[in-house]
Every structure is written in structure tokens, then in C-alpha cells.
Amino acid sequence: SFSTGQSLPGIYQYYATQSTIGCESAASIATLTIHPKPEAMVADFDPTCSAYPAFDLVNGTPAGGVYSGPGVSENRFDPSVAGVGEHKIIYIYTDENGCGDTASASIIVNESPATSLAPFEAVCANQAAFNLTGGQPEGGTWSGTGVSNGQFDPAAAGPGEHLITYSIAPVNGCEGMASQPLTVNTVPQPVLGSDTTLCANLAVTIDGNTPNGVSYLWTPGGATSPTLVVDSTGIGIGAAAFVLAVTSNMNCTGTDAVIVTFKDCTGIEEFAGALRLNIYPNPGNGKFALELNATTPLRLNLRVINTLGKEVYARQSITVNGSLKYTLDLSNQPDGMYVLYVYDTKSSISRKIIIYR
Structure with a gap:
């Protein structure tokens, strides 16, 4: 082995020969490359609150490093997991040469006021807007997709799962927050087609087969099949409206209507x-x-x-x-x-x- 004594970044070449009985061999060249060590830095973190949602950690430079510490997972910090208090966040950076450095900074988690929110029951997309309830303590505000003035509008939110958040006024700089998912289920959309007119001695079949429909109810008459055969019995010469209500396995009901008109083809x-x-x-x-x-x-x-x-x-x-x-x-x-x-x-x-x- 041979110690070069070099520590500064750079490229160094060394020549080695071997002498035997007065004869010296040809020189072998050895190259030593010393890469500069990267300097990792992490800026101070702003204080956060225990009820706030997890957020990305982005204060470290150069970018591309890895964070670790209490409440840290996949470079995200979750105040509720870390808990109230001061926590040390470590930033580890490794460059393309395999040279690395570490830095650290503290983050303070302040306690949020105790806030709770009861789970929501699923609703249907055609349900009317309704007042949101279940947040404690009372007097807070609501936010989320489809939320306006404390009401949730399923039609505005659309089908799917939506995160609803209940917040109360800040105490010592921390807002109380609690969230729950609210699911909006799709409503069956029966399509009965255009209104129809036919002679009183004929009949028409109305097809109400609907995707996601598991039960059917026709009005008037109370029939429960996807299709309905209509003739002039009970209607006579004139028009009648037929309404189909289709219910899904999520207990959501959609409706459509069609008018059938019977005429006297003998003269009218x-x-x-x-x-x-x-x-x-x-x-x-x-x-x-x-x-x-x-x-x-x-x-x-x-x-x-x-x-x-x-x-x-x-x-x-x-x-x-x-x-x-x-x-x-x-x-x-x-x-x-x-x-x-x-x-x-x-x-x-x-x-x-x-x-x-």
C-alpha cells in the first residue's frame, strides 16, 4: 500500500517502477481522482400544527435528497404522527459520484384544538343539497369539493369519494381540523325514448333496461319489469304519462318519463x-x-x-x-x-x- 497524503479534490497520477539487480522496469501509471464533497443544507421549517395534513418536505439543498425523522415517510411530514413538540429532521444528500453529506433542522408541532368529525353515510348523486353535521365542537366551518355555506351538494361534487374537512377557529395560532370521506354514488339513468302516438287498437313496448339497475317500478300500474307493454286499456283516446323509477344496488333511484298518446284512427x-x-x-x-x-x-x-x-x-x-x-x-x-x-x-x-x- 501507498499513502498519497492527498485530500484536496483533483486528479492525481502516480508512476510505479520495480528495480532488480540494477534493472528498472517500465513505469505503471495509477490515477487517483478525489471528488469534491457535496454540501447539504436544510432551511429552517415553519412551525405547524398537530391537526394539519401531511405535507412535502422541500427545504433541503441540493434537491433530490432523502429526509428522515419522526413523522417522516417518503419525504412527507405528518404532524399528527410526529406529535406535539420539537422534532429533528435530517436531510441526506448523495451525488452521482456516491459522495454524500447530511444536514438537519428542527420543526415545531404545536397542539391543535381538539376537533372531531363523525363519519358520513353515502349519498346519491341526485340527492338535494343538505346541511353538513357531525363536527365538534360546534360553530366551525366546512370545506371540500361540493361544499358551500355549510351545505354539501352531491350534484356539484359528482360521483366518487370526496374529503370533507371541519375546521374551528385558531387557538394559539393552530386551527382545529378533522376530515372524513363522503361517498357520492352514481344514479341509474333510464332512457325511455321519445313520446309516441299510435292508433288505439295497437300496443307499444317501452324498454327501460338501464345499466346498474337492479329494480324497476312503473307508474301508473306498479309493474316491476324493465319493459312495459302499453295499450289503450284504461286510457282510451288520449294521452297518458308513464314514469319509470330504476334503483341501483346502492339504493340510488333515477327516473324518466314518456307520453303515449292513443288516437282513434277511424276518424280523429x-x-x-x-x-x-x-x-x-x-x-x-x-x-x-x-x-x-x-x-x-x-x-x-x-x-x-x-x-x-x-x-x-x-x-x-x-x-x-x-x-x-x-x-x-x-x-x-x-x-x-x-x-x-x-x-x-x-x-x-x-x-x-x-x-x-
């Missing part, structure tokens, strides 16, 4: 261009403006039925000669879908109207 037909009907606003708050335009004088009757087939409005003998504006007032009826039926002795027309406040 839809107004073949003789009458144009416009309804607005639709959906509306219960008061609808009807615009009736007739190419010939007509004496019309109005009838409105709900989804149960019950008549909720009727008006007889409305004369339309050219253009007529008529106010249909259903403000005393609940939100939902209705069928407006306009007819005379020879022709008929039906339209779906929706009350939504």
Missing part, C-alpha cells in the same frame, strides 16, 4: 298543420303561456293530466281564429311532469309540460 287525427302550439317557459314554475295559431277557426278544449292519469285542469270551448295567447295556470300543482291535451271533435294534440320550482 292530429291537427294536420291546422294548429300550431307553442308552450313557454317549459319547464316552468306552474304558469305557462300557450300560443295557439290556427289556419282555420277552431273551437278547442284543454285538458291536463298528471303522471297518475288524474285530470288536474280542464277548459272547454276556447275559440281560436288566427292567433291566441292563453295562460295555463297550474301553480296549485306540485312539481312534476304533466300532459296537456288540446282537442276538438275531430283532432287532438298533446304536449309534455314540466313544473319545476
Whole structure:
């Protein structure tokens, strides 16, 4: 062995020969490379609070090193794991030459006020916004996806798992926080297709098969199959609305509706261009403006039925000669879908109207 005595960074070459009986061998060259030692540094950490979420440690330089210490995992510091008090965080840096250095700094975890939040039950995506509860002590504030003014709106959040946080006012600089996941389940979306009109002696099959649907309920009638065969029995000449409610295995229910109109093909037909009907606003708050335009004088009757087939409005003998504006007032009826039926002795027309406040 041979000690060079060198300690400064650089590249050094040494020549070695061997002498025997006055003869010297050719020189062998040995190269010594001393790499500079990197200097690791870690800046002071800001104090944090015991209830705050874990965060990335980024104070060390050069970048790319590894942190260790109480509450540290995968270069993230979790105040709740470390606990209240002062903790030493070590930063270890190793460069591409395998040379390394260490540095350390302290982080102080202050105690957050005791805060708790009860677990949430899962909700459906079509559920109305509701007040958030379960946070203690009372008087705190709420935050998270879909949260506004202390309410959670499943439709705004969307399906999936969302972290809801309850916070109380800071004490000694630390805010109390507690979080729980809130799951929003997908709602089945049945699609019954367009409204249909057919002769009274025929029948139509409405297909309500829906992905994720495990149970079906038709109104009226109470049928529980995915499809429904509809004829004019119990309806007669006119229109009826059929509503399908589809429930998933998460107990979420979605609905759709379709209007089936039966006409007497022996003589009564839809107004073949003789009458144009416009309804607005639709959906509306219960008061609808009807615009009736007739190419010939007509004496019309109005009838409105709900989804149960019950008549909720009727008006007889409305004369339309050219253009007529008529106010249909259903403000005393609940939100939902209705069928407006306009007819005379020879022709008929039906339209779906929706009350939504």
C-alpha cells in the first residue's frame, strides 16, 4: 500500500517502477481522482400544527435528497404522527459520484384544538343539497369539493369519494381540523325514448333496461319489469304519462318519463298543420303561456293530466281564429311532469309540460 497524503479534490497520477539487480522496469501509471464533497443544507421549517395534513418536505439543498425523522415517510411530514413538540429532521444528500453529506433542522408541532368529525353515510348523486353535521365542537366551518355555506351538494361534487374537512377557529395560532370521506354514488339513468302516438287498437313496448339497475317500478300500474307493454286499456283516446323509477344496488333511484298518446284512427287525427302550439317557459314554475295559431277557426278544449292519469285542469270551448295567447295556470300543482291535451271533435294534440320550482 501507498499513502498519497492527498485530500484536496483533483486528479492525481502516480508512476510505479520495480528495480532488480540494477534493472528498472517500465513505469505503471495509477490515477487517483478525489471528488469534491457535496454540501447539504436544510432551511429552517415553519412551525405547524398537530391537526394539519401531511405535507412535502422541500427545504433541503441540493434537491433530490432523502429526509428522515419522526413523522417522516417518503419525504412527507405528518404532524399528527410526529406529535406535539420539537422534532429533528435530517436531510441526506448523495451525488452521482456516491459522495454524500447530511444536514438537519428542527420543526415545531404545536397542539391543535381538539376537533372531531363523525363519519358520513353515502349519498346519491341526485340527492338535494343538505346541511353538513357531525363536527365538534360546534360553530366551525366546512370545506371540500361540493361544499358551500355549510351545505354539501352531491350534484356539484359528482360521483366518487370526496374529503370533507371541519375546521374551528385558531387557538394559539393552530386551527382545529378533522376530515372524513363522503361517498357520492352514481344514479341509474333510464332512457325511455321519445313520446309516441299510435292508433288505439295497437300496443307499444317501452324498454327501460338501464345499466346498474337492479329494480324497476312503473307508474301508473306498479309493474316491476324493465319493459312495459302499453295499450289503450284504461286510457282510451288520449294521452297518458308513464314514469319509470330504476334503483341501483346502492339504493340510488333515477327516473324518466314518456307520453303515449292513443288516437282513434277511424276518424280523429292530429291537427294536420291546422294548429300550431307553442308552450313557454317549459319547464316552468306552474304558469305557462300557450300560443295557439290556427289556419282555420277552431273551437278547442284543454285538458291536463298528471303522471297518475288524474285530470288536474280542464277548459272547454276556447275559440281560436288566427292567433291566441292563453295562460295555463297550474301553480296549485306540485312539481312534476304533466300532459296537456288540446282537442276538438275531430283532432287532438298533446304536449309534455314540466313544473319545476
